[in-house]
Amino acid sequence: GQQLNQSPQSMFIQEGEDVSMNCTSSSIFNTWLWYKQEPGEGPVLLIALYKAGELTSNGRLTAQFGITRKDSFLNISASIPSDVGIYFCAGPGGSQGNLIFGKGTKLSVKP
Amino acid sequence: NAGVMQNPRHLVRRRGQEARLRCSPMKGHSHVYWYRQLPEEGLKFMVYLQKENIIDESGMPKERFSAEFPKEGPSILRIQQVVRGDSAAYFCASSSLPRDRHYGYTFGSGTRLTVV
Numbered sequence: 001g002q003q004l005n006q007s008p009q010s011m012f013i014q015e016g017e018d019v020s021m022n023c024t025s026s027s028i029f030n031t032w033l034w035y036k037q038e039p040g041e042g043p044v045l046l047i048a049l050y051k052a053g054e055l056t057s058n059g060r061l062t063a064q065f066g067i068t069r070k071d072s073f074l075n076i077s078a079s080i081p082s083d084v085g086i087y088f089c090a091g092p093g094g095s096q097g098n099l100i101f102g103k104g105t106k107l108s109v110k111p
Numbered sequence: 112n113a114g115v116m117q118n119p120r121h122l123v124r125r126r127g128q129e130a131r132l133r134c135s136p137m138k139g140h141s142h143v144y145w146y147r148q149l150p151e152e153g154l155k156f157m158v159y160l161q162k163e164n165i166i167d168e169s170g171m172p173k174e175r176f177s178a179e180f181p182k183e184g185p186s187i188l189r190i191q192q193v194v195r196g197d198s199a200a201y202f203c204a205s206s207s208l209p210r211d212r213h214y215g216y217t218f219g220s221g222t223r224l225t226v227v
Contacts, residue, residue: 004153033215035215040220040223041220041221042115042202042218042219042220042221043154043202043218044218045215045216045217048214048215088153088154090153090154090215093156095159095167095169096159096166096167097142097144097156097159097166097167098156098159098167098169098170099144099146099154099156099216100156101153101154101155102153103151103152103153104152104153
């Protein structure tokens with residue numbers, strides 16, 4: 001079945017550093033979604049991408065829809081402590097209503 | 112304009128008991144989706160319901176799990192005879208249209224089920 005692989009699994013960075021993470025799939029996706037989940041909460045949508053090559057920003061976050069349509073990247077610039085959380089990529093699955101999620105990249109930021 | 116409301120936030124059940132998780136969708140939304148998140152994992156789709164109908168239950172375990180979304184009231188995810196492996200966070204999302212998955216659903220804060 002469809003699977004999304006995220007890397008790295010976890011990151012420990014210093015406040016102010018830039019962060020890069022990615023998500024790959026064995027099959028083509030027409031939509032890529034990036035979510036952030038904070039402890040004890042549900043995931044919150046950060047960015048949605050719809051076109052191969054598309055680059056979209058949301059404040060210090062920038063995400064790209066890979067040209068092959070099998071990958072996507074998320075960058076966070078000048079990280080701050082409140083960026084801590086787990087970042088998930090997701091895309092539409094094979095059936096109605098179904099979103100497929102990666103296992104997430106856990107980000108820790110040292111002040 | 113309240114978001115997706117889930118209750119309880121935390122639920123502890125002994126092995127063999129029943130767990131009932133409730134989800135009230137956003138106002139005006141008639142499509143509800145349930146997802147399960149095991150520790151250190153991403154969310155996994157369980158079931159998609161419209162009012163009074165199950166549309167897709169391909170992610171639902173075949174036994175002990177059931178879901179409903181009645182004409183009135185919240186959607187309910189019911190787990191009978193819980194086992195330790197059912198311990199997880201259960202999230203609900205809602206939308207006004209199923210194609211909203213392409214725009215990203217709004218999720219509730221989840222119910223954390225612990226089976227002891």
